[in-house]
Amino acid sequence: MRNKHTSPIVLLGSRLLSPYIMVFGWYVIFHGHYSPGGGFQGGALLAASVLLIRVSGGRLISRMQLQEYVNTPLAIVGVIIYFLTGLTVMFAGGYFLDYGELPIPGMEPYWLRYTGILIIEVGIGLTVMAILVMIYDNMVKGEDYG
Amino acid sequence: MKLYKILILALFAGVLIYASLDLPYRGDPDNLMHAERSITGTPVIGNYAIQEAYNDAHTPNMVTVILGDYRSIDTFGEQIVIYTAGLITLLVLRSRRRRKNR
Numbered sequence: 001m002r003n004k005h006t007s008p009i010v011l012l013g014s015r016l017l018s019p020y021i022m023v024f025g026w027y028v029i030f031h032g033h034y035s036p037g038g039g040f041q042g043g044a045l046l047a048a049s050v051l052l053i054r055v056s057g058g059r060l061i062s063r064m065q066l067q068e069y070v071n072t073p074l075a076i077v078g079v080i081i082y083f084l085t086g087l088t089v090m091f092a093g094g095y096f097l098d099y100g101e102l103p104i105p106g107m108e109p110y111w112l113r114y115t116g117i118l119i120i121e122v123g124i125g126l127t128v129m130a131i132l133v134m135i136y137d138n139m140v141k142g143e144d145y146g
Numbered sequence: 147m148k149l150y151k152i153l154i155l156a157l158f159a160g161v162l163i164y165a166s167l168d169l170p171y172r173g174d175p176d177n178l179m180h181a182e183r184s185i186t187g188t189p190v191i192g193n194y195a196i197q198e199a200y201n202d203a204h205t206p207n208m209v210t211v212i213l214g215d216y217r218s219i220d221t222f223g224e225q226i227v228i229y230t231a232g233l234i235t236l237l238v239l240r241s242r243r244r245r246k247n248r
Contacts, residue, residue, distance in 0.1 A: 032207065032210050033205045033207055033210055034206055034207060036207070038210055038213065038214075072233075075229050078229075079226065079229055082222055082225060086218075096219070097218040097219060097222070099215065110202060110203055113202060113203040113205075113211075114204050114205060116214075116215070117203060117205065117211070117214035117215055120218065121210075121214065123225070124221070127229055130232070131228050131232035134232045134235065135231075135232060135235045138236055138240060139235070142239035142240060
């Protein structure tokens, strides 16, 4: 950001909009079972709510919301959630990513599949959000120092 | 030279239009992709997904069931592709800075 002065009106408007976009992103992820949506779309919405603050506020204000070094661990956590779900099923006696064998007691196989799909959608959403924010941060950094 | 390009484009368009004449009608229930069994006698996946998606996962949106359950390893690959793309931007866009500072 070459221009250090941020417009307070734009910042106020994006501060008003950003939490609602983030809530809608989580809604799209968790409501993907019943309506169009899922991990990829919800992750893009979460990234939009984070990037709105970054675009309007600059680096000093965006540092209070989501630090830059959080991006890579968050993406790895998303991949690991997905992979560990598959691996847990494999150790419990099923095939890789066959959610019917998830070791949660007292649940029918179709509710286990329902839960497994929900878990991996959350993982996908985290990864997509972190990667989109990471691409923006890297582009801004390359421009600043170049 | 320009005439050749226009001729090649027109020829290619002709080939595509001729090929599109053989496509089946949309929504025709007698199409091969809507049949319960294919020509070789194996079950068709689309038919199975439409019939059994709700019974398998109790999820009304069958696209989610196909993406997250039947084709979950494919989705895992997609996630790793996105993750790799993010890491590559880290390599490509940040190395330029170090070279200029030297």
